[in-house]
Amino acid sequence: MEARDEVPGDGDPGGSVPRDAVPARDSTSGGSGGSSASLPLIGRPLVNPRLAADPRARVWITRIVIAAAVYLGFMLGLGWRYAVSATAIYVIGDVVYRSKTTNVIPASVRVTSAQRSTERRLRMLRAAGYYALNACQIPGTQTIIDHVVVGPAGVFSVDSERLDRRLTIRLKGGKFFHGPASQIDRITHASEEAAQAATMIGTELGKPVRVQPVMIIYGPEVPWKVMRFEGVDIFDGGRIGTYFRRKSKETAGYHLTPADIDQILEAAAQALPPLDGG
Numbered sequence: 438m439e440a441r442d443e444v445p446g447d448g449d450p451g452g453s454v455p456r457d458a459v460p461a462r463d464s465t466s467g468g469s470g471g472s473s474a475s476l477p478l479i480g481r482p483l484v485n486p487r488l489a490a491d492p493r494a495r496v497w498i499t500r501i502v503i504a505a506a507v508y509l510g511f512m513l514g515l516g517w518r519y520a521v522s523a524t525a526i527y528v529i530g531d532v533v534y535r536s537k538t539t540n541v542i543p544a545s546v547r548v549t550s551a552q553r554s555t556e557r558r559l560r561m562l563r564a565a566g567y568y569a570l571n572a573c574q575i576p577g578t579q580t581i582i583d584h585v586v587v588g589p590a591g592v593f594s595v596d597s598e599r600l601d602r603r604l605t606i607r608l609k610g611g612k613f614f615h616g617p618a619s620q621i622d623r624i625t626h627a628s629e630e631a632a633q634a635a636t637m638i639g640t641e642l643g644k645p646v647r648v649q650p651v652m653i654i655y656g657p658e659v660p661w662k663v664m665r666f667e668g669v670d671i672f673d674g675g676r677i678g679t680y681f682r683r684k685s686k687e688t689a690g691y692h693l694t695p696a697d698i699d700q701i702l703e704a705a706a707q708a709l710p711p712l713d714g715g
Contacts, residue, residue, distance in 0.1 A: 504528060551599035551655045552583050558677040559584060567681050568702055573709035575633050582630050585709060587701045589692040590684035594631035595651045598623065602656040613666055615657065627652050627669045637708035642701065653677060
C-alpha cells in the first residue's frame with residue numbers, strides 16, 4: 438500500500454521503448470482568416486451545444502411533444518378540463534412505465550454529473566496534447582470505463598465519482614474512508630478497469646500498454662493535492678488540469694509522440710468502443 442501527497446514519476450507510461458520529448462500538439466488550432474464582414478449574423482447557436490449533446494434531452498423533448506399533443510387533442514374535442522385530466526394521466530403513466538423499464542435505457546443516457554464535469558475539463562486539455570474517449574464499454578461485460586485519456590504522459594483510465602459533500606474524506610489505519618464507509622471497493626474497481634483497459638488496448642495495438650488508474654472526486658473536500666493509494670491516483674475534480682500538466686513535466690524525457698497518441702487512441706476506440714461516439 439502506498440499513500441503520499443505528491444505523485445512521482447512512473448517510468449515509461451506508453452510502452453517498453455523510451456521516446457523523446459515532443460511538443461504537445463494543439464488539435465484546436467487551425468487557420469481562420471477572413472474579415473469581420475464574413476462572420477455569420479448569429480454568433481451563437483439557438484440551442485446550447487451542451488444541452489443538445491445531452492442524450493437525455495431527446496427523452497424529455499419526446500415527453501413534452503406527446504403531452505402537448507394529448508392536451509391539444511382533448512381540448513379541441515372535449516374542452517380544457519378533459520385535456521388537463523388526460524395529460525395528467527399520460528404523464529403519470531409515462532413515469533410509471535419508464536420507472537419499470539430503466540434497464541432498457543442505454544447506458545449513455547445515464548451519464549452522471551461527475552462524468553460530465555470531468556469530460557468538460559478533459560476537453561480543455563486537448564491543447565496540451567491530451568485526448569479522451571468517454572463512456573467506454575469493455576466488450577462482453579456491463580463495465581463502463583468513464584474516461585480513457587491518452588496524451589504525452591501516457592494512458593490513463595479515469596473513474597469519476599460524486600460523493601456526499603457532507604461527509605469527510607480521510608485516511609485512517611491505512612484505509613481510505615468517506616464518512617464511516619471504506620472506499621476500498623471503489624479503489625479496487627478503478628484498478629481492475631485500468632488493468633482491463635491495458636489488456637484490451639495492448640491486444641488491439643499488438644504491444645504492451647501501461648494504463649494508470651485515476652479516481653476523480655467531486656463533492657466533499659479532498660484534504661490532499663494528489664494521493665496514490667493502492668496504485669490509484671486520487672484527487673479533487675478541480676485539479677484535473679494541474680494533474681495532467683504535472684504528469685507531462687514528470688515524463689518530459691519520454692513523452693509519447695503525436696503518432697503514438699493517434700495510434701493508441703485508434704486502438705482504444707476499437708478495443709473499448711465509446712457508447713456516445715467519444
